[in-house]
Amino acid sequence: MKIEIKNYNSPQLLDFKKVGSSSLGYISIAEELPFEIKRAYWTYYAPHEVIRGHHAHKELKQLIFAVSGSIKFELENVLGQKFNFVLDSPDIGLYIPKLHWRTMQ
Structure with missing residues (x-):
């Protein structure tokens, strides 16, 4: 079952189903993604004081x-509306x- 995006013009947190158990680990299923993946990238070991982003995408x-x-x-x-989020769970x-300017830390 695909994850539903309630409003494609508004940033939002999406809760993905965990498949597995705490003793064996979990996986996520790509078929649940709400749109096709065209590119994947990740960052790691970034120092806490580093602020990234400072851009928007047309x-x-x-x-x-956050894996x-x-x-x-x-x-x-x-429109100048600000949104703050914290990602701290891989699901x-x-x-x-x-068209949303973003900074990440």
Whole structure:
């Protein structure tokens, strides 16, 4: 079953189903993703004081996960509305629509 995005113009947290157990580990199923993946990338071992991002995308929409640790996001849309999120669980994804300025720490 695909994850539902309630509003494609608004950033939001998406809760993905865990498959597995705490004793064996968990997997996620790509078929649950709400859109096709065209590119994947990740960062790791980033120092806590480093702030990344400082940009928006004209057409790209993103789904971001914190596989380990945590990531703080500050997003701003073209109307100046600000959104703050913290990702700290690998089964929660942050959907970021196009035209949202983002910083990550």
